[in-house]
Amino acid sequence: xxxxxxxxxxxxxxxxxxxxxxxxxxxxxxxxxxxxxxxxxxxxxxxxxxxxxxxxxxxxxxxxxxxxxxxxxxxxxxxxxxxxxxxxxxxxxxxxxxxxxxxxxxxxxxxxxxxxxxxxxxxxxxxxxxxxxxxxxxxxxxxxxxxxxxxxxxxxxxxxxxxxxxxxxxxxxxxxxxxxxxxxxxxxxxxxxxxxxxxxxxxxxxxxxxxxxxxxxxxxxxxxxxxxxxxxxxxxxxxxxxxxxxxxxxxxxxxxxxx
Numbered sequence: 001x002x003x004x005x006x007x008x009x010x011x012x013x014x015x016x017x018x019x020x021x022x023x024x025x026x027x028x029x030x031x032x033x034x035x036x037x038x039x040x041x042x043x044x045x046x047x048x049x050x051x052x053x054x055x056x057x058x059x060x061x062x063x064x065x066x067x068x069x070x071x072x073x074x075x076x077x078x079x080x081x082x083x084x085x086x087x088x089x090x091x092x093x094x095x096x097x098x099x100x101x102x103x104x105x106x107x108x109x110x111x112x113x114x115x116x117x118x119x120x121x122x123x124x125x126x127x128x129x130x131x132x133x134x135x136x137x138x139x140x141x142x143x144x145x146x147x148x149x150x151x152x153x154x155x156x157x158x159x160x161x162x163x164x165x166x167x168x169x170x171x172x173x174x175x176x177x178x179x180x181x182x183x184x185x186x187x188x189x190x191x192x193x194x195x196x197x198x199x200x201x202x203x204x205x206x207x208x209x210x211x212x213x214x215x216x217x218x219x220x221x222x223x224x225x226x227x228x229x230x231x232x233x234x235x236x237x238x239x240x241x242x243x244x245x246x247x248x249x250x251x252x253x254x255x256x257x258x259x
Contacts, residue, residue: 121162121163122172122173123172123242123244124163124170124171124172124240124241124242125241125242125243125244126241127237127238127239127240127241128162128163128201128237128238129201129235129236129237129238130162130163130201130202130235130236131201131202131203131204131232131233131234131235131236132161132163132199132200132201132202132204132207132232132233132236132238133199133200133204133207133208133211133230133231133232133233133236134197134198134199134230134231134233134236135152135196135197135198135199135200135211135228135229135230135231136195136196136197136228136229136231137194137195137196137197137198137221137226137227137228138194138195138226138227138228138229139194139195139196139221139226139227140194140225140226141224141225141226142183142194143221143224143225143226144185144194144196144221144224144226145185146177146178146179146185148217148220148221149166149177149185149187149192150177151216151217151220152198152211152217153166153171153175153177155210155211155213155216155217156198156200156202156207156210156211158210159202159203159206159207159209159210160202160203160206160207161200161201161202161207162201162202163199163200163201163202163238164198164199164200164201164238165198165199165200165238165239165240166187166192166196166197166198166199167187167190167192167193167196167197168190168240169187169188169190169192169240170238170240170241170242171187172242172244174244175187175188176188188242199236199237199238200236201236201238204232204233204234205232207232208230208232211228211230212230218230
């Protein structure tokens, strides 16, 4: 038991001398280990080393402790998992390629359909609708001439008209304006009789502005005594269609031939 340095509460007990206090402190500084304590210390150190080694070799020891049949079963299970994952990867890649192919086909189909619709509109082979203007020309004195009608078509085209119909005839790139045997205006072989009705699909405000150009179609007709009325519409139907004639001389050239 360690000696106490507390002051005695008994009045008859004398305090230790300086020399006695030094001897007691020296005794406390000396460590006395018996054989049992030494063995316990060594066992503790060895146990710590063993625990570290066990942690480091845990995985290897776990595999080494398995029997051959258990190792084979573990290997078979791992192989089965790998095969299942590989099949899933293959299925996902097939799905991706199929979806990409479908998207590519759909995009190509949409682009081809859009080009076809544009060509059909330009060729006048399908009815179209959209915003535009209606031009009514009352010409009781037959003041309109071939040149005036050509000017009207050109002014509408310059203003961005995507479809033009005069009377019951669709105006296309190959349309021809002429004069009939009796002096009447003929459009693609059809005689036009007043009052004239011109339909044009496009930006209505722009088309109406083109008809109001000073010295243009409207001014020329009004100067000759005709009456011109332009009406803008949000939805206009051009229902006349053009039947293209089969080309006799021109043939398409493939892109490879051009190169």
